[in-house]
Amino acid sequence: MPPKAKITKAMILDTVLNITKETGFEAVNARNIAGKLQCSTRPIFTCYENSCASLLLANGVPMKQIQEWLGHSDFSTTANIYAHLDYSSKLLSAQAMVSGMALPENVDFGSKWENVAEKCRG
Numbered sequence: 001m002p003p004k005a006k007i008t009k010a011m012i013l014d015t016v017l018n019i020t021k022e023t024g025f026e027a028v029n030a031r032n033i034a035g036k037l038q039c040s041t042r043p044i045f046t047c048y049e050n051s052c053a054s055l056l057l058a059n060g061v062p063m064k065q066i067q068e069w070l071g072h073s074d075f076s077t078t079a080n081i082y083a084h085l086d087y088s089s090k091l092l093s094a095q096a097m098v099s100g101m102a103l104p105e106n107v108d109f110g111s112k113w114e115n116v117a118e119k120c121r122g
Helices: 009-023 030-037 042-058 063-070 075-085 087-100 109-121
Strands: none
Touching: 009 030, 009 042, 030 042, 042 063, 042 075, 063 075
């Protein structure tokens, strides 16, 4: 049995473009894309599932809602797959750490940097 070809996003998008040119956008669906690529519909759905989750996350949709939207039965499945994309929660965590750090109020860090800069120039 020959090895299965890896279906990439670029291949899918090229195929969508070709189908659109040949028969119109109305003919674009997972079954037609898979037929042109001579594969099952699974890589097509996986590609769009990942794109959908990425867009939802980037637009502030909570991970729990994304889990429900994608139909994952377990929250950890969604979190394990897409947590690395959750940039906004990383920013919130960093802001919480900075605001929680007790820096002395009477220390002027700017003047210390100015002194260092003067020593370097002099």
